């Protein structure tokens with residue numbers, strides 16, 4: 529089997545190379561029309577067209593969400609009574625406001641599509657596979673905002689998948705980066721307008737509340753654990769200096785390494801926001817996002833296979849220990865075993881900067897993007913055909929879940945503000 533597996537991997541890589549121009553065009557089209565969360569209509573249509581034109585894929589163009597899609601191929605192989613293995617690849621394609629594809633989601637879409645095509649090409653060689661195999665591509669919108677994968681999870685979109693792969697652009701190749709749990713909140717202060725010079729005592733200043741809230745959180749930061757993160761912006765702060773602002777608005781992202789700590793961080797910042805309202809006489813509304821992002825549940829079996837395949841293609845892996853951002857793929861890994869490796873794209877630029885936007889649209893990124901897709905397809909082949917690999921992946925997932933259940937029982941998700 530080892531030799532056969534090597535041949536299949538070669539076939540997957542060759543097919544990705546053969547399709548490289550089309551794949552580049554796909555990423556380029558998405559990059560040229562950056563669209564925000566849940567508005568990714570052109571990117572969505574481009575991907576749907578891509579899989580429709582590829583033939584052999586069954587495409588559900590608006591799968592559970594308007595800008596989500598599902599493309600499936602297979603099943604192939606297997607005897608009667610064998611249970612089907614469904615391998616998933618994810619495509620993200622939303623961009624950031626003002627700076628476009630500064631997180632390289634156009635390249636995530638390309639890796640997902642390329643890896644799926646590569647795996648299909650290897651599986652198409654007509655062998656008598658020991659079990660029925662299906663390849664599924666899910667187009668998952670809104671990673672940068674509401675977390676489309678969490679909506680899709682709720683709708684059951686991941687229920688029939690056995691393993692899920694995606695890869696994210698970065699500054700380095702890493703099988704895992706500690707993506708943390710996150711919950712977002714919008715804070716609205718309502719005051720009362722008045723002439724700021726003629727009769728200021730009649731006003732209630734909502735901008736003052738926003739500034740106090742911002743300062744309260746900044747002071748709180750010293751007492752947070754080193755890997756907790758709170759960061760926010762003031763979105764509205766008034767319209768004219770001589771009108772006391774009757775409305776202000778902030779948005780904050782709250783993050784902790786485990787979702788179990790989100791209620792604690794939320795309780796702490798809520799106190800900051802309420803205190804600002806009390807001090808200024810404003811009323812306050814706190815609007816928490818409908819979805820909480822969870823941290824990634826690691827699967828070392830998948831990570832090790834990916835690393836081995838990546839190394840064979842020339843990747844240099846680094847280990848990252850410090851907290852990173854967040855991803856709605858974290859929630860997926862609480863439901864299905866999966867990996868979310870990061871990949872170098874030929875630039876030292878940092879994500880969420882205009883320089884990264886340029887790097888994710890540059891021709892130089894293509895080599896690294898396709899190399900990543902090859903490593904994903906090869907890892908999927910290992911999962912399918914390395915003896916015992918799928919069982920090991922599933923067993924590790926099961927153990928991680930039961931560890932987590934135990935921890936949740938020991939430390940339920942409750943809010944605490946420690947008082948002396």
Ligand SMILES: NCCCC[C@H](NC(=O)CCN)C(=O)O
Nearest residue numbers: 671672673707712781853854855
């Ligand atoms: N607030 C909504 C989610 C933001 C997710 C974003 N994701 C990334 O940067 C991708 C890589 N982790 C973030 O972490 O800010």
